[in-house]
Amino acid sequence: MSQSSTLRHAAEHDRHLEAHLSAFNAAFAELGLRFRWDMQTLYSLAAIEGERARISAYIDVHHPHLLKAYSSEFLCEAILALKHARLPGDWLAGRVASQGTTRETPAMQAGWEGGWQDTGAGLPALSGA
Numbered sequence: 001m002s003q004s005s006t007l008r009h010a011a012e013h014d015r016h017l018e019a020h021l022s023a024f025n026a027a028f029a030e031l032g033l034r035f036r037w038d039m040q041t042l043y044s045l046a047a048i049e050g051e052r053a054r055i056s057a058y059i060d061v062h063h064p065h066l067l068k069a070y071s072s073e074f075l076c077e078a079i080l081a082l083k084h085a086r087l088p089g090d091w092l093a094g095r096v097a098s099q100g101t102t103r104e105t106p107a108m109q110a111g112w113e114g115g116w117q118d119t120g121a122g123l124p125a126l127s128g129a
Contacts, residue, residue, distance in 0.1 A: 017042060017091075019087055020042070021037060021038070021039065022086075022087075023084075023086040024079070024083050024091075025037060026083075027078075027080075027083040028079065030082050031078055031079065031082065033063075033079075035062065035063060037058075042091070045058060050090070051076075051083075052076045055076045055079055055080070056072045056076055059072060060072070
């Protein structure tokens with residue numbers, strides 16, 4: 001593969017990930033969930049098969065308090081409905097697995113760390129988010 005082809009592929013890969021990251025974060029904000037994913041979060045979840053399973057695993061580990069009020073299935077469905085409204089299709093793990101990192105970031109360890117704002121979308125926030 002030529003250098004220009006490699007760079008073009010890397011840029012496409014980055015755009016793909018940024019689009020999914022943006023769609024997930026917009027869904028979280030619309031639901032009033034006060035956490036935000038970054039690229040390292042995507043990389044750490046890439047080993048898990050399927051978007052539902054990734055979201056569920058993240059919530060189980062980092063926001064288990066939400067499971068006192070909502071089922072994991074409900075949360076996953078709500079998040080994915082909004083995420084897919086912005087960007088149809090699943091985020092494919094193979095798109096990030098090549099990055100080779102599974103370490104947690106400070107954002108994953110501490111949950112949401114700022115930058116969240118109400119989107120004004122008129123949707124009710126989840127209680128206890």
